[in-house]
Amino acid sequence: MSEPAPAADDRIPGGIFHGPTAVQVGDHNTMHNRFVTEKRSPADAAADNLARAVAAQWEAEAGLRRLSSTLPVRWALSGRRIAGRAAGAVESSRKARFDPLPGLAPVTEEVLRNGGELAALHAVYGALPAGRLLLVGPPAAGKTAATVLLLLTALHYRQRAAPADQPHIPVPVLLTLEGWDPAAESAVEWAAGRLSRQYTSFLGARGRESARMLLNSGRIALFLDGLDEVTAKLRAAMVAALEPAPCRLVLVSRSKEAVLTGKKARLAGAAAVELQPVRPEDAADFLLDPLPEPAPKPWRTVADRLVAEPKGVLARALSSPLAVSLVREVYAEVGPVDELLDTTRFPHPRAIEDHLLDHAITAAYTPRSGYPRPDHTPEEAERTLRHIATQLTAENTHDLAWWHIPSWVDARPRALAVGAVIGLIDGAVATWAFWPDVAPIVACLNGMIVAAIFGLLAHHAITQLSRPAPLSSSSWRDVFPRGSIAIGFIHWLSAWGTSVAISRMPTGIDPMPLWVYLAVTAPIGFAATVGAGRGYRLMKGTTFYFNSFFSNQIEGRQTVAAFEGRSIGPRPVWHHHTRLRVLIGLMNGVAFGLMFGLVASFSPAGPDWVLRLAVVNTVWPALYSGLLTNIAFSTTLTAVQMNARAGTPVRLVRFLDDAHQRNLLRAVGPVYQFRHARLQERLARDH
Template sequence: MTVPDSGEIPGDGESPHSGGIRENAHSGGMHRSGEVSGNAFHGPTAFQVGAHNTLNVHHHTTTAPASPLDATADELARVVGAQWQEEAGLRRLLEPAPLPVRWRVSERSVAGRVVGATAEGGRARFAPLPGVGPTTRAQLRGGGGLPELHAVYGGLASGRLLLVGPPAAGKTAAAVLLLLDALAYRARVTPADRARVPVPVLLSLDGWDPAEDSATDWAAGRLTREYTLFHGRGGRDRARALLESGRIALFLDGLDEVTGRLRGAMVSALEGAPARIVLVSRAREAVLTAKKARLGGALALEIQPVRPADAAAYLLNRLPSPPPPAWRALADRLLDEHAPAENAVAAALANPLAIALLRDVYRDDGPVDELLDRSRFRTAAAVENHLLDHAVTAAYTPRPGHPRPRYSPETAERTLRHIAARLTRDGTRDLRWWHIPGWTRRRPRVIAVWIVSAVVCGVPSFLLAWHIAPTPVTAVLGPLGAVGGGWAVSRRAAELSVPQPLSSAGWRDIFTWGTVLSGIGQWLVVGTGLGLVMPMLNDHSPPFWFWYLITLPIGYSELLVTGRGYEIVARAPFLSLGAGGRYDKVREGYARPPVVDTRSVGPRDVWRHHIRLRLLLGLLTGWALGLYVGPILVWTQNLLSGALFAVTAVLWTGALAGLAGNLAVATALTAVQLHAEEGTPVRLMHFLEDARRRNLLRATGPVYQFRHARLQERLAARE
């Protein structure tokens, strides 16, 4: 924002708690109506909790919700609470001995005047949340901590809050903790007021093109992909309705990770969004964006550096009493008021990232006092780089009382360096696992798939051909056909080396009541028709039930092509004939079916879904093709011919529809190739999830990201 008007916001010399919303010195929190008390900042990136460090969101109502949207919002609050409670635990945001967070109104040119955000004496765009007073300029003068941040969020007239700060200042962690506080507050208000308290949802801005989608359309699409609550029929419409009615507040992270052109377009598009918005960005990128577009009415708050006394107290509180000498020496250096201005350790530990890394890298008896060597660590950057370089090793070093890591520190660091270098080369922070097949040369993988499919699938098909016609021609054409079929499978697998869109169709998306009834209807009509007509044409026609048996695949293919299964059946001969145009038409208006489970969807969930669902459906498609012709061969020739055809159909169709076109299988095969070429783990997806649990990666919807951008940069540089 511009420099505040005289009298609005005092200079930096004032105490952060000198005015406006004041902290209760005895309780450690706030006691104003509508605020969350007992919270403070601590953990690996900037972290908070206190006496109320566990979020238990219960939505017990004595009366039925006034609107179906209220029930959906309550369920979304439960799912989001469970999601971020787990994620905050993995980030260690909810541990005791908190590290305080402090914020002040930013004096950078990133937003308009404060009075434009508070709308004092004017018309407020958003009424304060029930039990929260309007935010005023007087309340903002002294800055504050997390409890005050929730009060500002809940009472801000513009509904537009911008959290900025330097890299590794703890901006995202502050947003996560604000989200948890907002959920806890929503759970405490009366049922009558709950509908007026929006459900906060944290989303990454990556992948949004404002030229294609409005903010509401994009957010509704993201909600549909990331929460199974919106996978049902009309789920996207419900998500849109929640957004348009103000029942969802958007917490948007990653503005600084998109290109400059898109940043300005995003900010402009967010102007008209009907939801409350909390936007998180690095300060530098926010300033650059503001030169092109500003978020109207936004209040910019800047996360303040950690004070040396707070850092020392946080570090000592986690140690036994008395603390080890090395840690005591480090704390004394932080508390030394007469230390030279170039105190590298104090400067480095002014951000939560370095403090978290320090606790990760050095154990209670570790030589942490080596950081006081000014000949080795002349600058804060040298200290931070030293901690970053040891972060992976520390995460995978066995610790007493903890399970032994599945991967060695050397393997983990080698793998993460390779991943970081690849992401940096691609200019992204998002690790989309379905793009991994493009990370290696595809020729070795194509040749391997070609050979395996030609042998495994080709042998039964050759035996079938030889059984039907044991001639020299069959002896020549049979192996050639197996080689040709293997080539077709390998070419299909090679297609996935180019980045593909991620399909999200699930069981209930394909096997809906509508598609099942359509398939059954098609099966009964065709089977009955053949059963009535064929006896009139042939005196030796098979029995009536036979026609129902062989027409089952027709019903199955009808089920798939009228829903979202055409991508699977499209590779099966005969079953997909003439269905492409129908599917294109159906796809436009097809609504997903209702689902029973409601949860957030993570990267490993989506990967497992592709392994299990699409592989099984590919095999089922093969069985359908086997039933298409196999019984006819049994009736006209013999049982062996029909059985061989069924096996051949299952193998070839399963290979084409379930294996070669399966993104999860392609990723697993690429992981084997990476293991041979780069020494990464064979079970790469398992490793990524393990790295997430060790606080090196984080999950954002179906993608992974490095927990800290600086860690990715450092690992990529070392690679």
């Protein structure tokens, strides 16, 4: 007996044999196969690509933060004056802004009031008619960790959905609100700009347009952290600017700041949920789970006290995920964890939390069996992190961008040192170049003049990089975007044709072969190519700097280095930026050296003069575009300067990556942040 043909939506490619029949009919008969395929739109493909990048980014970050074995996320409907009535958030009589995600039931007021854990929170996020969820809690309540876990839950839900449903499930993206000026750009424009700097698939003008399209079509859900970290005036403006956003929103904030913001601006139809304190029994289980059975006596004593005295000092201190996780990190399996029960040393919960924060760095950098040996002592690590925390707090920021480090100390010492070294190098090269052809005193005088000029230019370049600014170079696709090579090729041919035409004029000088003109004008095409992309600053200060029109069109664009199809982290930014700038600097120097060397090869001066001219015109372009205007080089010099002054590591960026691996810092896009704002506050205050 034949099975009924499936509905059109259930069709699959190929034929299915339904038994030994003489004649077969239907869409799936073996005599007449019919292949039904569905072509995915560019928007769906872009969303899938983003989903893969976001999943790789936050699964790796969750592993470093040890969120897979974290405490349960418990939440309840907030009773604070943050959002409107719960009934208004789930009301079905008005037109819903968003339908529930495929597979999710409409959220009811009862569901909101019952609260629950992570799965229930995802069900609320995916079914709110207005698509607006406020996630609040007191300091150290684990808001960021809960947001990351919710984001991963939403990603996994999308991955497990049927292919036909995936386009209707948005890709969650976590961004921090710091740096957004709602008066200057809309929420969509700001988010598109942030996405273009954090994910490689959105680099360049076309990438940003793709991000804008995904946001406007609701294919991206914005998880926005850090509302409490901006000024009160900006908070209200941000909430008002987010109101018309065409995508789902999850807004994360401390409870106090959320209440203050709610007095001035609210998201229509939003539901506000609040993270609940850690239950004593959950904290006890979390502490005992990794220990052998029976657990060491000090740990059993602490766990028993937590359960027996749910309102005691210890239970109130360990009511936050941060404090509970710090207990497990600070104390070894045989450590004196029961000292936390001493009410003389720790008379109130804040004393216990401060004690744990004070020992977090020591615990992270103490050698342990089975873990890589730290490259830094606990004292050096603590000294460095205190210095960094103090600097960030003075700047009123939580974002640590390594390319801003040169602004932390006085640039004059390193600018003078670099200027002197570059002046000596260029002066020596110039003296060597002219020594055989002029009097020694003239050659030395020429070298001194060259040393002074280029030393001052080097001093100026290092000083310029001491001011906080966006990165001036980016990925290969940004330095050489589509169309820039064609522009460079046109410039090259134009310059070649012009030079050939001039050479044919009646000047009495024999023209050089055509291939020589083609070779010597190649740097002009190279300059135009770089000028048309985002690496235009590489050409400033060199012998030629063409294409000012194209460089003016892109002035001020913020870019970062990246790898194709991935999220952009601090360490890849450092590596790729450094290698790219040095390599293009060498290309720049060799191009100009080749040009002048080829021209000089047709002069009667001889090969020695050709060599000297080529070297002279190679050194300065290579040094300037490869090192002097390279923010990574300036950051390295600053780290050396900070080592002499404050005792911080010379390889500072490597230290930051190590601190990230040890869960003292977290990576948010291309910048670092302290694991928790309380840790930064504590370190800065003590320093």
